[in-house]
Amino acid sequence: MSTVRQAVLRLPFSFGARRWRASPFLVSLALAPMAVILLLVVAMLWISLQKGVFGTASAIYTLENYREVLSDPFLLHALRNTAIFTLSTVFFALVLGLPIAWLTERTTIPGKTLIYALMTLGLLIPGIYTAMGWTLIAHPRIGILNRWLVDLLGLAEGPINIATPVGMGFVQGMSLAALVFILTAQMFRAMNPSLEEAAKVHGLNLGRTLWRITLPLALPGILAAVIYITTIGIATFDIPAILGLGNRVYMLSTFLYIKVHPPGSGLPEYGISGAMGAFMVILAIFLTCWYGQVLRQGHRFEVITGKGYRPALIELGRWTMLGWGFIALYALISKLLPLLLIAYAAFTPYFAPPSFEMFGKLSTVHFSNMDWDLVLRGLKNTGILVLVVPLVVLLFGFSISWLVVRSRSRSRYLLEFGAFLPHALPEVIMAIGALMLSLFVIGNVVPLYGSVYLIAIVYVVARLAFATRAINGSLLQIHKELEEAAFVAGLSTFRTAWRVLLPLIWPTLVSVWIWTALLVYRELTVAVFLGVQDNITLPAVIWSYWYGGGINKASAVTLLMTLVLTPMILAVWWVGRRSQVPGQ
């Protein structure tokens, strides 16, 4: 009897109480990313409390930085811009994304697979493309639309300005509409249609059913989407940078950027940016907690659906055309038109509205004049990142998920929190933290500053939240006894993972790998904050051309980048057809 019990206790990987030491390797794998994140935040906070030469004896510890931030009138201005920008982002993302989600999930609109493909793949087309394209469309000076309107109406200057907080919100909103679609489509699908039918049978008319049943049930889902979008909006860098920096319209994120990379001969103000970052961390954590709470509220409403479950779809009839018209218009203005204009700009010697004259001047001059040294270096760095980051993310993500899903120990809450942290932290904050960490904390020990591996580390922790969520989901579907059977049969922890678990969740791992690779490939924020000569990435090359006024050269590099992007997106689509695409 006692020998039996001992044998059970000696299972190589049983996560009952007090069995943590059973696999220190796995545990340290899971804890490492958490440590990195904490280190980034702590480094930033530490710098924010100093004046003088950081980290040396001459540094003075003070709250002066915080005082300066709070009394900076320019910051107030950036704050106001950010608020307007975020509000318009939320507005446009909802107005575009919500109807498409509703159409797809609750009506008889044809071509749903196509809509799903359009919207999920749309998420992969970088927001900077849309931003660049829309600069070419609606910039007050060079924008095609403005030029046409000026000619047509005889105006003195272009009437539309995309480089305003509202205009940038419009572009960001178009980008995030795909995300709203994915978040709310899930909600519409999970909503039990018999709840509405019950209202109908018991005498509530359509208006009252929508008002008393459908809307209250959808509200938590919509609110959650709004908070999520807001969290992204207040800290997003790439679109405000492309549209606003050149025109001196600053958001919090771009303001932070010029604090650490001042134009001209200004000196970086690390202490101040650290203090600003601290405020943003507080705001972001608050929003993320709120998001989690609203989401739980929404799950409360999910009723178990019996086997009688069958979605009752609303007959669209002659409104079908209108529905598809809306979707097509969205695809056109958010993706197709910007891409076409970028392609056009890449082949014109200077940017001007399309005309016979301009078509006569098309050439490949920007491709031959390009600084190929720089572009190839960008390509090489981006290549390293795309090869290394997704694999490391998978390794860490799998370890964390396995512990979180299977462990019964209380320590798993710590892990879960660690996996959730990067979700709360905006990329700009991680970038600032990494900058300070590499410059002032570990600079003398490990020369990470200016290295592509510094960017890689930040990417890994930033993408981990997404990966663990997806892997959690698919691990939860695998019955625990499948692993236990392997342990009892004498397989080691490692072998159990390799021979039993990995083959079972293979499709999820593949799709996480591809998504991570794609998001890494197109990432701009961290790359720009941490980029110097040697570790510049391909998107950062585009950015530096664009920021330097070389619109056409930037377009040419963008086109090159798209050549690689397209097959990757097709791969996502191909894998996604066969397995569930992990939700964001």
Added chain:
Amino acid sequence: MISIRHLAKEFPVSGGRVAALKGLDLEVAEGEFFVIVGASGSGKTTLLRCVAGLEAPDGGEIRIAGRVVSSDKPPVWVASQQRQLGMVFQSYAVWPHLTVYENVALPLAEGEQRAPRREVSSRAREALRLVQLEELADRSATLLSGGQQQRVALARAIAVNPRILLMDEPLSNLDARLREEVRGKIRDLSKQLGSTVLYVTHDQVEAMAMADKIALMQAGELLQVGLPMELYHHPARPEVAEFFGLVNWVEGRMVQPALAETAVGAIEIKGSQAPGSQVLLGFRPESLSPVSTPPAGARNVLSGVLRSSTFLGDQFLYDVMIRDHLFVGKGRLIPSNGDGNVCFYVDPREVMVFPAKKKISGRFDERGI
């Protein structure tokens, strides 16, 4: 109260259409507890949803209390809201953002069949009292057990004093013990209120226990409509007999108007058949009554060898081999003559007779009780 003529409904599926209802006729009298029973996919839910106005039929006519609510010629359509129904959904569909009380009161306060404002509260509470949920009135609906949610759904359905109560497998999400208890309560309540009930289930025991009248449905058609006893003892077709329990089948040929020659011996039947015709005889396990000593030359006596038995608690189910035919018997004791040989008598009144058309397959499929 409900009268259905030639009701037809098709669904588009990938690569064609599937007919869920094939020109079905049905008559439900006022105050009747009418149960529709049938295998999964036979179209029960579709029928109920057509009556509720949640699904538009492709053809046929539905009348409720004499009024046409749905018809193809001339086209008539009365919206679900106007049909004055109460319905209990299989998933209960209890609105999760409202309290128990609000769930019941919402149709009363804002529905087409709304009550005068000052009566809303008293009627909602009365409905909750009938299902014994008064104490939980202010509880959020999401914090209820399955059985309680089921009762909220029932209270909501009866609160509006509907002309007809529709129920789609309301018990299938409850566990077995609770199911038996609630079964009786629902029937009592409906009788107390005098409601006309159209009740759908796939469980033949539930159907027998609750129904005034049963309709057996198969592949979009009604096989037989009648009293529970009729369907059990006098099924119109072998399929009906099989649906309501185990049957021992044996083929035979009529040698006299009331006597058939079969592989297990001569069997006398009740009624008369044309001599010389091929017949299919069937009798239920409980019709095999053990007899100790077979009187020589007696009719309807089968003797065979006991093969195995299953203890069910209140009785035994056993297999008997009678001249190469495996039969199933049922009783409080295992019959035994000491040497394993057993004899049975089958009452002619309990033999079901059908013209032999096709072989019945799957004789021992349903090892039910």
